[in-house]
Amino acid sequence: MCRTIHTVVFALVAAASISPVHVLEFCQSTDRDCHSHDRTTSDSVKSRWNMNASNLIQDLEQFRVSCKNLLEAFPVDEVDGNFVRTVKNCVFSKSLPTPLKGPLRLAAVSKDVIEGILDVDMAVTQSEEFLHYASGGRLLPGSVPLAHRYGGHQFGYWAGQLGDGRAHSLGQYTNRKGEVWEMQLKGSGKTPYSRSGDGRAVIRSSVREFLCSEAMHVLGVPTSRAASLIVSDEPVIRDQFYNGNVKTERGAVVLRLARSWFRIGSLEILSESGEIDLLRKLLNFVIDEHFSSIESDDPDKYLVFYSTVVNETAHMIAQWMSVGFAHGVCNTDNFSLLSITIDYGPFGFMEAYNPDFVPNTSDDEGRYSIGAQANVGLFNLEKLLTALSPVLSKKQRKEAKIILKGYANIYQMRFHQLFKAKLGLLGDEEEDGYLIAFLLKMMEDTQSDFTTTFRQLSEVSVEQLHNNNFTQMWALEDLSSHKLFSDWLNMYLLRLRGQENDDDSDRQHRMKNVNPRYVLRNWMAESAIRKAExxxxxxxxxxxxxxxxxxxxxxxxxxxxxxxxxxxxAERLKVSCSS
Structure with missing residues (x-):
């Protein structure tokens, strides 16, 4: 199966022929676990907010979250405490964050998340209270911190129990739009799933996660979000490249959000452990909460769920490819059931176009190279099907395998659509796939910059293309050195001329809206990290x-x-799994 998708993907990519929540309504009780309005409908949420829609929360004591939805849905670990252990027959363990030591500093904050999602006035983020709430020093009203139990396949092998080893879910929040977001701290201390880790994150990885999750959102890629980044003077010991060069870094915590943090590994651990009733319970919860188009009484609902995840995973990876993003650690425990990008680690935005680009120095075999991501998506979906098998009938398992076989076509179609848009192409022509693949092959041969080549094609006029006038366009100058560039350019110009009622300014406008001028290159992140430290x-x-x-x-x-x-x-920069 993997060999098949490899052929399909690279026929296009490498040119084979060329080659919820507590609503904002205040409990009268002083008990933080007051949940009298946990199940208020989104319509009533909106109507209450519309009465005073311009008012944002000015005091975090008025900001409430709820864990009731999760706590009522699933059994919780019977053992208390953050000590490491094997956990059975539950989805979550109660786990208190460990406050960061030393002076705390707000290093970064996203106004779009704070005001647009969390309904909090930005002025609040400058308070001492915010520093403590957003770093684990104090609990938000209504919060019962939880660490999620999950497993996963890491670098192709079953790793057993993994879980939130340095993350704490604070609870769910329903905002004035009626959206439900699960808030989570990353780097907030040990949990039962920390294994040999200390439960901390350091400044360098936290800066990267904050910046990249917010950047990916603006690029239109489904992703978790980051509200804030808080750093401390707490010493954290790390061997960054696993070479014996241990050094002391500083701890940091990211307050991040997602509609859900459930991932493929959430189901795998239950299936592998034979906890089939709990597997069904988790599946039913995820479907009811996040897949509203699936009827809860549909006898094929798990099959429909699987089909949806296959489709959306293919779309997500195609979107990664369209912006040159390599995740770096595409383990099943890092793949969301909602097909959003989560768990930013040793990621990288490709510079010189190279299907073998590997951002993670820990990935010696290149398993998670950018060109292998579609294959890895297939592998992960195969493991998801294995996890679902105990709750599928024999007939449904056969149908699921047929669904999985369609993954390659879904991915190829979405990839094709995205790259057509990057080239400003309208309609469908038989040679469009060849035109895209031809360009990518030339970019690979000339080591042309991925992001800037497409951006400069967006900025250059047809007249400049005709005249090969690429003054101050360094990426196009690199590309034009290819011996077949003129052949490709003639094909491209002919294709553009065939687009009726499409003038050059319209084409440029469309292309500029899908081809970013700036992405978070590793050297840019590294420069910011050095200063932040x-x-x-x-x-x-x-x-x-x-x-x-x-x-x-x-x-x-x-x-x-x-x-x-x-x-x-920038060529000497290295990023590893150590963070």
Whole structure:
């Protein structure tokens, strides 16, 4: 199966022929576990908010979350305490965050998340209370912190129990739009699933997660979100590249959000452990809460669920490819059941186009290279089917295998659509796939920059293309050095001329809206991290600002060189799983 998808994917990519929540309504009781309105409908939420829609929360004591939905749905670990252990017959363990030590500093905050999702006034983030709430030092009203039990296949092998080893779910929040978001701290201390870890995250990985999750959202890629980044002086010991070079870094916590943090590994651990009743319970919960189009009494609901995840996973990976994003650790425990990008670790945005690009130095075999991501998605979906098998009939299992065989076509179709848009192509022509593959092969041969090549094709006029006038367009200059560039260019110009009622400015406008000028390149993140480790968060703030409008040319970004040829020192950068 994997060999088949490899052929299909690279026929296009490498040109084979060329080659919920507590609503914002305040309990009268002083008991933080007061949940009298947990099940209020979204309509009533909206009507209450519409009465005072301009008012954002000014005091975090008025901000309430709820864990009732999760606690009532699933059995909880019978053993208390954060000590490491094998956990059975539950989905969550109660686990209190460990407060960060030393002075706390707010290194970054997302206004879009704070005000647009959490309904909190940005002024609140400057308070001492926010520092403690968003780092695990104090619990939000209504919070019962939970660590999630899950397993997973890591680098192709079953790893057994994994779980939230340094993350704590604080509860669910329903905002004034009626959206339910699960809030989680990452880097907030030990849990029963920490294994040999200390439960902490360091500044470098936390800066990367904050910036990238927010940047991916703006790029249109489904993703978890990041509300804030808080750093401390707490010493954290790390061997960054697993080479014996141990050093002391500093702890940090990211407050992040997702509609759900359930992942393929959430189902795998229950199936592998023979906890089939709990497997059904979790499946029913996920379907009822997050797949509203699936009828709860449909006898084929698990099959429909599987079909939806297959489809959406293919779409997500195609979107990764369209922006040159390599996740770095595509284990089943890092693949969301809602097909959103989660668990940012040793990711990387590809610079010179190379299907073998591997962002993670811990990935010696290149299993998670950017060009292998579609194959890995297939592998993970195979493992999801294995996990679902105990609750599927023999007939449904056969149908599920047929569904899985369609994954390659779904991925290829979505990839094709996205890259057609990147080239400004309208309608469908038989040679479009060849045109895309031809370009990517030339980019690979000339080591042309992925992001900037497509962006400069968006900015260049048809007249400039005709005249090969690429002054100050360094990526197109690199591409035009290919011996077959003229052949490709003639094909492309002919295709553009065939688009009726499409003038050059319309094409450029469309292409600029899908081809970013700026992405979070590793060298940019590294520059910001080095400053952040010295308590200078100015470049983190700058990057967050720039990447909030990645399709718009910005003077400050140009001055910083964010659209220029990457510096030579960027080639020596390494990123690992250690964080």
């Amino acid at each position: 010295m308590n200078d968060f100015s470049e983190v703030e700058l990057l967050h600002h720039i990447l909030s409008s990645p399709f718009v040319t910005q003077e400050t970004a140009e001055e910083a060189g964010y659209a220029a040829r990457p510096p030579l020192w």
